[in-house]
Amino acid sequence: MAYNFDTQRVRAGYEPEGHKYAVSPPIYATASFDFRDVENSRNLFNFSEAGFLYSRIGNPTVAVLEERVAALDGASGAIALASGMAAITYAIFNVAEGGGRILTSPYLYGGSSDPFRKIFPRFGISFDFAKNIGNPELLEKEITPETKAIFVESISNPNTTLLDIDAIAAVAHKHGIPLIVDNTVATPYLYRPIEHGADIVVYSATKGLTGHGNIIAGLITESGKFDWKSGKFPVFSEKYYTLRDKEGTPRSYLDVFPQIPFTTKVRLDYLNYFGAALSPFDAYLAILGIETLSERLAKQSANALKLAEYLAANKRVSFVRYPGLEKSPDYALYKRDYPNGAGGLLAFGFDGTDEQKEKFLNAIELFHFHVNIGDARSLIVNSPQTTHGELNAEQQAEADIPANLIRISAGLEDISDLTADLEQAFAKAFN
Numbered sequence: 248m249a250y251n252f253d254t255q256r257v258r259a260g261y262e263p264e265g266h267k268y269a270v271s272p273p274i275y276a277t278a279s280f281d282f283r284d285v286e287n288s289r290n291l292f293n294f295s296e297a298g299f300l301y302s303r304i305g306n307p308t309v310a311v312l313e314e315r316v317a318a319l320d321g322a323s324g325a326i327a328l329a330s331g332m333a334a335i336t337y338a339i340f341n342v343a344e345g346g347g348r349i350l351t352s353p354y355l356y357g358g359s360s361d362p363f364r365k366i367f368p369r370f371g372i373s374f375d376f377a378k379n380i381g382n383p384e385l386l387e388k389e390i391t392p393e394t395k396a397i398f399v400e401s402i403s404n405p406n407t408t409l410l411d412i413d414a415i416a417a418v419a420h421k422h423g424i425p426l427i428v429d430n431t432v433a434t435p436y437l438y439r440p441i442e443h444g445a446d447i448v449v450y451s452a453t454k455g456l457t458g459h460g461n462i463i464a465g466l467i468t469e470s471g472k473f474d475w476k477s478g479k480f481p482v483f484s485e486k487y488y489t490l491r492d493k494e495g496t497p498r499s500y501l502d503v504f505p506q507i508p509f510t511t512k513v514r515l516d517y518l519n520y521f522g523a524a525l526s527p528f529d530a531y532l533a534i535l536g537i538e539t540l541s542e543r544l545a546k547q548s549a550n551a552l553k554l555a556e557y558l559a560a561n562k563r564v565s566f567v568r569y570p571g572l573e574k575s576p577d578y579a580l581y582k583r584d585y586p587n588g589a590g591g592l593l594a595f596g597f598d599g600t601d602e603q604k605e606k607f608l609n610a611i612e613l614f615h616f617h618v619n620i621g622d623a624r625s626l627i628v629n630s631p632q633t634t635h636g637e638l639n640a641e642q643q644a645e646a647d648i649p650a651n652l653i654r655i656s657a658g659l660e661d662i663s664d665l666t667a668d669l670e671q672a673f674a675k676a677f678n
């Protein structure tokens with residue numbers, strides 16, 4: 248029976264039976280797993296039996312996290328990794344093996360856009376920062392024969408831009424390429440990209456998905472619906488000896504794992520050989536965090552909306568970016584696609600000198616001042632100088648990150664304590 252979202256976030260991927268009837272998923276702190284016998288060892292290597300071999304490529308605690316997030320995303324499969332950056336890197340390598348181009352949104356996390364410009368090209372993968380990400384008809388003209396995928400963020404970090412993912416997915420599919428969505432800020436509670444046409448979803452599970460600011464983790468999920476046989480992605484149809492059947496005949500990822508070719512190839516090629524494995528301890532903390540995903544995101548969305556309204560009415564604020572505000576340019580998309588709220592992230596323009604802005608940040612008492620997001624505690628940061636400090640002035644302008652932007656990630660505190668903290672910091676900055 249298919250349970251609903253709130254049941255799945257506490258139950259999916261785990262049955263006490265088979266785990267000594269432990270109600271809470273155990274932490275399997277083991278590097279390796281005994282073979283039952285020689286036949287079992289043979290079966291594991293020809294994929295005729297499922298099981299665990301070695302914790303770099305699979306671990307029962309990590310598997311609970313993978314299955315749980317796959318269920319929440321409506322995905323055919325998932326793979327957990329040691330960080331969000333590992334998830335992004337492996338997803339990009341996996342889709343553009345041998346080189347190619349990725350068409351990407353200009354509205355990205357700084358840790359993504361910097362290596363997209365600087366490091367991936369050294370591996371033969373170049374990124375085109377779309378001029379028309381908000382206009383799918385024009386976006387189509389930016390796809391070249393070398394384009395291997397489109398990469399976007401559902402709610403962008405830091406300026407909370409929303410995109411018409413359904414329309415972008417349609418454009419991608421018309422050209423036989425997959426759409427990869429970084430759904431870190433939204434989490435599956437607010438937005439399930441696969442339901443809107445995405446083929447691959449990546450997460451920093453460090454952020455709101457797990458929500459307590461106590462681990463670094465990442466995930467990739469896949470829809471299981473993309474057609475990898477078009478000719479653009481030969482590695483999925485190529486026969487490998489490592490995927491051989493019982494008779495020793497080489498097989499392809501699509502032969503052996505037709506429902507989960509993408510995440511399995513990430514597991515057996517990239518996780519296996521590049522090695523960014525998630526520890527079972529961190530997987531356990533992630534599972535625990537996801538148990539309260541819905542309540543956290545609902546409260547954070549409510550707090551963020553009130554903070555956005557407070558800031559919009561403040562004469563020391565030149566703009567507020569929050570899709571849940573009626574005058575936001577993204578309000579129509581928000582109403583269409585985000586029935587559960589607009590999330591905890593918002594940004595505003597500080598209307599004062601740099602010196603006043605620094606006084607304001609130094610005067611903040613309750614908000615934490617650092618680079619994370621999605622924590623149970625509220626966070627504030629001057630993104631252009633920190634989280635997006637890799638970008639030069641021109642790149643920040645392209646990414647729509649004005650120099651006076653301040654990013655807030657709303658936590659679970661009492662809203663009047665949060666607004667009072669901003670109020671006293673504004674007062675100190677301007678007296």
Ligand SMILES: *Cc1c(COP(=O)(O)O)cnc(C)c1O
Pocket residue numbers: 330331332333356358359400404429431432450451452453454463464465620
């Ligand atoms: C933080 C973040 C990442 C990177 O994740 P890590 O877990 O820190 O490696 C990727 N994308 C977005 C949108 C993020 O906010």
